[in-house]
Structures are given as structure tokens and as C-alpha cells.
Amino acid sequence: SSNESTHMEKTLAMIKPDGVFGNYTDRIKNAILGSGFSIFKEMIVQLDEDSAATFYAEHSSKSFYSSLVKYMTSGPVLVMILEKENAITDWRALIGPTDTHKAKITHPHSIRAMCGLDSEKNCVHGSDSTQSAQREISFFFKDMFAGGVATEHDEL
Numbered sequence: 101s102s103n104e105s106t107h108m109e110k111t112l113a114m115i116k117p118d119g120v121f122g123n124y125t126d127r128i129k130n131a132i133l134g135s136g137f138s139i140f141k142e143m144i145v146q147l148d149e150d151s152a153a154t155f156y157a158e159h160s161s162k163s164f165y166s167s168l169v170k171y172m173t174s175g176p177v178l179v180m181i182l183e184k185e186n187a188i189t190d191w192r193a194l195i196g197p198t199d200t201h202k203a204k205i206t207h208p209h210s211i212r213a214m215c216g217l218d219s220e221k222n223c224v225h226g227s228d229s230t231q232s233a234q235r236e237i238s239f240f241f242k243d244m245f246a247g248g249v250a251t252e253h254d255e256l
């Protein structure tokens with residue numbers, strides 16, 4: 101059908117501890133739904149050190165890594181699978197630049213401009229590629245993909 105020929109895509113979104121504590125959840129969800137995404141699944145999670153470190157393993161050599169892990173374990177996060185055409189790119193656009201100060205200047209309507217605090221506490225996460233979306237969705241929702249991707253998570 102014509103419905104199946106459209107490229108519905110899934111991405112992993114997360115409201116980080118500062119976003120949850122700051123009571124931004126409803127405003128962020130309104131922005132998500134208002135931008136045409138549907139929330140396919142959602143779950144509140146308290147990350148422990150191991151899981152936060154694994155989730156952000158690509159940054160393990162960065163100077164901010166230990167601070168990032170501490171931040172990400174400082175309280176519960178809300179993880180969501182968002183669905184939409186071009187969900188990965190469009191969610192990254194909606195959240196805005198990593199550094200909240202920059203976001204406020206260059207992307208004043210972005211989610212990070214609305215609720216972020218600084219270059220670390222930027223209130224939301226978004227997968228940055230098809231590969232990371234699959235990895236990150238499997239990380240939290242293990243039964244979402246059969247075979248390879250779940251196995252990849254198990255090896256992490």
C-alpha cells in the first residue's frame with residue numbers, strides 16, 4: 101500500500117534528569133506531538149553508572165565523560181521511541197545544538213533553548229544516525245529488533 105512506501109523511521113529520544121526534575125516533561129511531549137512525531141513506546145529509567153557509561157561509550161575518551169555519567173545517573177530519565185518520517189534528523193533538529201547557550205542564540209525555538217542549562221545539562225538526547233538509533237532503541241527496549249542489533253547490545 102502507499103502507506104508502506106513512506107519511510108517511517110524510529111529514533112530514541114530521552115528527557116535527561118535535569119529535564120525531568122525541571123518539570124519539562126509535558127512541554128517536551130507537547131513539542132514532540134506538535135511536530136508530528138508519535139510516541140511509540142516510553143519508559144522511565146534510573147540509569148546506573150554502568151548503563152550510563154555504556155550508553156555514552158563513544159565518549160569514553162572525552163574529558164567530560166565522567167561528569168556526563170554522573171549527570172546521567174543523577175535522577176530518572178524518560179526514554180521514548182519516536183516515530184515519524186525522517187524521525188532521526190527531525191528530532192535532532194527539534195532539540196537543537198548540544199550547548200544550551202549556543203542553542204538559545206542560534207535555535208531559540210529548540211527544546212534545548214527552552215529547558216537546557218549549559219553545555220552538559222541540555223535536558224534531552226537524540227540518536228544521531230540510523231545505526232545509533234537501532235543501538236539505542238535496543239539498549240532500552242531489547243525486543244524491538246530481532247537478531248543482530250540485540251546481540252550487539254549484549255556484547256557491550
Ligand code: RTP
Nearest residue numbers: 164168197198219220221222224225226227228
Ligand atoms: P546527545 O548524544 O545527548 O543527544 O547529545 P549530542 O549528540 O548533542 O552531543 P554529544 O557530543 O553526543 O555529547 C553527549 C552529551 O555529553 C554532554 N557534553 N558535555 N561539557 C562538555 O563540553 C560536554 N560536551 C558534551 C552533553 O550532555 C551532551 O549532550
Ligand code: MG
Nearest residue numbers: 225226227228
Ligand atoms: Mg550524541
